[in-house]
Amino acid sequence: MTTTSAIVQRVWNYCNVLRDDGVSYGDYLEQLTYLLFLKMDYERAQTLGEPGAIPPEHNWASLRNLEGAELEAHYRRTLTELGHRQGLIGCIFRKAQNKIQDPAKLRRLINLIDGETWTGLGVDVKGAIYEGLLEKHAQDVKSGAGQYFTPRPLIRAMVEVMRPEPGMRIVDPAAGTGGFLLAAYQHILDHFPLDREQAHFLQNEALHGWEIVNETARLCIMNLYLHGIGHDLAHCPIHVADSLAKHPGEWFDMVLTNPPFGKKSSVTYITDEGEIRRESQNIVRDDFWVSTSNKQLNFVQHVFSLLKQHGRAAVVVPDNVLFEGGAGEVVRRRLLQQANVHTLLRLPTGIFYAQGVKANVLFFDRKPASKEPWTRKLWVYDLRTNKHFTLKEKPLTYDDLRDFVERYHPENRHARQPTWHPETNPQGRWRVFTYDELMARDKVNLDIFWLRDESLEETASLPDPDVLAQEILEDLEAVVEQIRMVANGLSEALLDDERS
Numbered sequence: 001m002t003t004t005s006a007i008v009q010r011v012w013n014y015c016n017v018l019r020d021d022g023v024s025y026g027d028y029l030e031q032l033t034y035l036l037f038l039k040m041d042y043e044r045a046q047t048l049g050e051p052g053a054i055p056p057e058h059n060w061a062s063l064r065n066l067e068g069a070e071l072e073a074h075y076r077r078t079l080t081e082l083g084h085r086q087g088l089i090g091c092i093f094r095k096a097q098n099k100i101q102d103p104a105k106l107r108r109l110i111n112l113i114d115g116e117t118w119t120g121l122g123v124d125v126k127g128a129i130y131e132g133l134l135e136k137h138a139q140d141v142k143s144g145a146g147q148y149f150t151p152r153p154l155i156r157a158m159v160e161v162m163r164p165e166p167g168m169r170i171v172d173p174a175a176g177t178g179g180f181l182l183a184a185y186q187h188i189l190d191h192f193p194l195d196r197e198q199a200h201f202l203q204n205e206a207l208h209g210w211e212i213v214n215e216t217a218r219l220c221i222m223n224l225y226l227h228g229i230g231h232d233l234a235h236c237p238i239h240v241a242d243s244l245a246k247h248p249g250e251w252f253d254m255v256l257t258n259p260p261f262g263k264k265s266s267v268t269y270i271t272d273e274g275e276i277r278r279e280s281q282n283i284v285r286d287d288f289w290v291s292t293s294n295k296q297l298n299f300v301q302h303v304f305s306l307l308k309q310h311g312r313a314a315v316v317v318p319d320n321v322l323f324e325g326g327a328g329e330v331v332r333r334r335l336l337q338q339a340n341v342h343t344l345l346r347l348p349t350g351i352f353y354a355q356g357v358k359a360n361v362l363f364f365d366r367k368p369a370s371k372e373p374w375t376r377k378l379w380v381y382d383l384r385t386n387k388h389f390t391l392k393e394k395p396l397t398y399d400d401l402r403d404f405v406e407r408y409h410p411e412n413r414h415a416r417q418p419t420w421h422p423e424t425n426p427q428g429r430w431r432v433f434t435y436d437e438l439m440a441r442d443k444v445n446l447d448i449f450w451l452r453d454e455s456l457e458e459t460a461s462l463p464d465p466d467v468l469a470q471e472i473l474e475d476l477e478a479v480v481e482q483i484r485m486v487a488n489g490l491s492e493a494l495l496d497d498e499r500s
Contacts, residue, residue: 007129011112012136018105027099029133030215031106033222034079035113037092038063043119053089053233058082063110072103091221091236095214130226134177134219150179150258150316151351157401158256158314158361159183161343161408163191166198168206168253171306173243174299175209178220180256181237182227204232208252210243244298247287251308258316259299261357289334292327296320300331300362304339307366316347319358322447329443336375336438339364342413344380344446345404350389351396358384375435378446379416381407382429385451403429420450427451 015028023031042060045052052059058078066074075098082093100106135152164170164184172180188194188202207229211217217240224230230237239248288301296318303313321328322344335341343363352359367374381404389396407430409416420428431450438444 005132007116011129012133018100018109023099023105025136026215029219030096031098031100031109032113032133033218034093034096035110036118037089037222037225038078039113040118043117047119054082060114064114067107068103071107072098072101075106087234088221088225088230088236089233091238091240092218092225094218094240096218130223131182134223150176151396152179152183153396153398153401154316154347154351154361155179155183155256156398157405159187160405161363161410162254162256162312162314163410164188164254166192166194166202169208169250170206170254170256171208171210171252172257173210173255173302173306174257174259175211175220175238176216176258178209178223178238180258181207181209181224181229184254184256185227185229203229204235204237207237209238210241210248211238212240212242214240244285244295244302246285247302247305251311252306253308253311255303255306255311255313255315257299257303257314259296261318261352261359290327290330292331294320294324294327297324297327297331300335304335304364304366309366309368312363312365314361314363316359317362319360319447321362322360323443323445325443332444332446335364336435336444337373338369339366340374340376341378342375343408344378344448346380346382346384346449348384348387348389348396350391350394373435375438377435378433378438379408379418380431380433380448382431382449382451385429385449386454 011032015023015025018028038054038058038060041052041054044050045059054060056062058081062078063071063075079093079096079098082089083096084090085093098106100109131152159180162184164187166188170181170184172178175181185202185207188206192198194202207224209220211220217238221230221236221238224237285298285301285305287305288298290297290301292298300315300317300321303315307313322332341362341364343361345361345363347359347361349358365374383401383404387400388394389400407416407419416432418428418430418432419425420431429451433448438446441448
């Protein structure tokens, strides 16, 4: 029996052949997506008797007997035609192009896919195969695809403490390749018996996402599809659009997301209270608390705006969201007032494919308007200090997050117990801070740490050279990013002066 890993390796190995012709990992995965969908649609029609969603002149059978220039021309017409359709098919084939210029290589890829009966594979197997390909794609540093790939152990831990349930509407406004939505879907399947109505709702109506990058949205949609999500061809669970541009006009029970890294937005988001004039397009969001061009702060505001009353959110944020003054302080004050910001997980460095990232997970529940602040206590778990991870030599695993999951105490947050104590356990990683303590901090700074950093002690032994080199690289890249942002700001200011 062919194992999942063997199929992944066989399908992935062919990419090496195409790489010699200049086809990138991302382009290869895109072509696999198109061809897999065509093959699976044809198999369902042939073996299950279901009506094919693809017209006969463009279905899988239409590719089987063509060669050379005729095959290439027909494949190109197929992609164009399907890209103009509505619903799920239009989302997958939107702006699709053939990146395999050698018809012989295209013929070999078609033969490779034709050699497997994909509908005969279980949903878990097909999903695991595609997830394996996505992870390999993310590991390709040159492609930059890792920015769309959140570490799966982190996603699993976040979903386990959030505990999504049947009937919930769940959204990821920066969906990437769909990791959070898939984990929420699987969690519900694993923990709840579903009747037919609940199962249909989960597969076709419960999960929603926004992804601004066409190619990434395509991979996300196919990833969900292979896992059994979104088989209603009239609708697409992923919106290919900038989620920050406007409120969607619908609200959700849960938000799970890791917005893209980087602070600067290409546009400025403004409120009705004060306009920031830019040459670029301004987008009015009068549901935001403050005007800012900081993309990360805008995502925090957007996440809050998506929640129903008592809806729950878990969002990955970089350190600057926790300590930045100005708009950052306004956002933190409003969030602590209007939401119950109950938990903060300080993440270790070295776990993301995008280097130089120091991030956290912020957990909060939206609450009704009130004169009194809803945040009473903020529990902080420090998984960063004295922790060293790398993507290859020492990757983050679920076991590294298991203690946080247990301390979070999702079944009853009121029963939490700290592990930190000033006398008996000053190195405890789980500590609670009151609202008054948070308000007393300069600019309501939530970048809180208290553990003794062993790397700063003279008697401490240095980490392994590879770990040390990785940390230095991450710090340098973070500095470069800051310099680039300052340079961009100066350039914009000079352009504004010239125009005025």
